[in-house]
Amino acid sequence: MITVEPLSHPTPEEKSRILSIYHQQKWWPETLSDPERIGQMIRGSHCYVVARDKREIIGIGRALSDGVGDAYLHDITVVKSHRRQGVGRQIVAMLMERLEKDGITWMGLIAEKGSPALYRKFGFTALEGAIPMFRFETDPTETSFTS
Secondary structure (H helix, E strand, C coil), X not given: CEEEEECCCCCHHHHHHHHHHHHHCCCCCCCCCCCHHHHHHHHHCCEEEEEEECCEEEEEEEEXXXXXXXXXXXXXXXXXXXXXXXXXXXXXXXXXXXXXXXXXXXXXXXXXXXXXXXXXXXXXXXXXXXXXXXXXXXXXXXXXXXX
């Protein structure tokens, strides 16, 4: 059974598993290998959620916000073996529920190629005239953001 829940104090095993998901997505290069970075990231997020199949973390997502104005959904992914089962939808729903509970209704995100349909189900639309921009400290070919 798959569950989705907030995570605020990850165990060392959870940090390692989440780090491996960032590597699998090619969001972080393998050279970033300190699991404590995950703890810092979770503490710095407005909220962080994980999806689990039994005890194994199979999906993640977080919201970045000052807790007052707006928020950005970020790092939403599900491992390949569990995609197309509604897990991503559950992650987005929990993040949005938490933000709305905290009084935050303006939410933004950058949808990766192939993912806009998921976000449209929640009312997200393209922000016409906007251009997502990035600055990479590492080789941008090491990330999944390049086409």
